[in-house]
Amino acid sequence: DGGITQSPKYLFRKEGQNVTLSCEQNLNHDAMYWYRQDPGQGLRLIYYSHIVNDFQKGDIAEGYSVSREKKESFPLTVTSAQKNPTAFYLCASSIPTLGNTIYFGEGSWLTVV
Amino acid sequence: QKEVEQNSGPLSVPEGAIASLNCTYSDRGSQSFFWYRQYSGKSPELIMFIYSNGDKEDGRFTAQLNKASQYVSLLIRDSQPSDSATYLCAVKTGAGNQFYFGTGTSLTVIP
Numbered sequence: 001d002g003g004i005t006q007s008p009k010y011l012f013r014k015e016g017q018n019v020t021l022s023c024e025q026n027l028n029h030d031a032m033y034w035y036r037q038d039p040g041q042g043l044r045l046i047y048y049s050h051i052v053n054d055f056q057k058g059d060i061a062e063g064y065s066v067s068r069e070k071k072e073s074f075p076l077t078v079t080s081a082q083k084n085p086t087a088f089y090l091c092a093s094s095i096p097t098l099g100n101t102i103y104f105g106e107g108s109w110l111t112v113v
Numbered sequence: 114q115k116e117v118e119q120n121s122g123p124l125s126v127p128e129g130a131i132a133s134l135n136c137t138y139s140d141r142g143s144q145s146f147f148w149y150r151q152y153s154g155k156s157p158e159l160i161m162f163i164y165s166n167g168d169k170e171d172g173r174f175t176a177q178l179n180k181a182s183q184y185v186s187l188l189i190r191d192s193q194p195s196d197s198a199t200y201l202c203a204v205k206t207g208a209g210n211q212f213y214f215g216t217g218t219s220l221t222v223i224p
Binding site for chain 2: 043
């Protein structure tokens with residue numbers, strides 16, 4: 001089935017650790033995005049990429065890093081520099097037609113312990 | 114200045130009533146407008162999108178866009194308890210191909 005797969009669904013991070021969230025899509029979409037959602041809040045853009053080997057910072061990029069070595073993959077690393085990483089992380093992709101509709105993966109819950 | 118604003122609610126309507134959700138945006142160059150539904154603990158699901166002034170209907174849902182007033186709304190007819198969720202408004206801006214999301218409106222449909 002076509003879609004966006006995020007893993008792991010639940011992740012616990014110790015203080016000072018880096019963790020990487022995986023995002024894979026088989027929709028052949030060019031653009032991919034990472035959003036963060038805090039409880040009761042809207043979605044805030046962390047990073048986005050419109051093409052392989054190119055990505056741009058969103059509104060809250062500090063403490064995060066990404067790579068886009070393949071069209072299908074857009075992993076997000078939450079570094080130890082991110083002081084409050086506990087949140088729901090959503091990966092998304094979009095197509096240039098249909099108004100650039102954006103579709104989401106199922107999300108990953110990250111908790112600092 | 115927030116790009117996209119929504120009334121956070123909560124909004125409560127009785128089953129069978131019409132629920133009206135509103136959204137305003139600040140960038141006049143915005144091109145496309147989207148409504149998503151998000152159940153608690155789940156990722157957002159696309160309900161519909163609109164990019165021309167006027168109304169667009171899809172089943173029980175109608176999106177309304179007024180670019181002059183920078184206003185987009187979602188009407189849900191014959192509301193069902195399963196419609197209880199948070200509804201997110203999203204706007205695609207002209208520059209940078211970025212999407213901006215509102216904070217969402219929580220809707221409860223009372224049986």
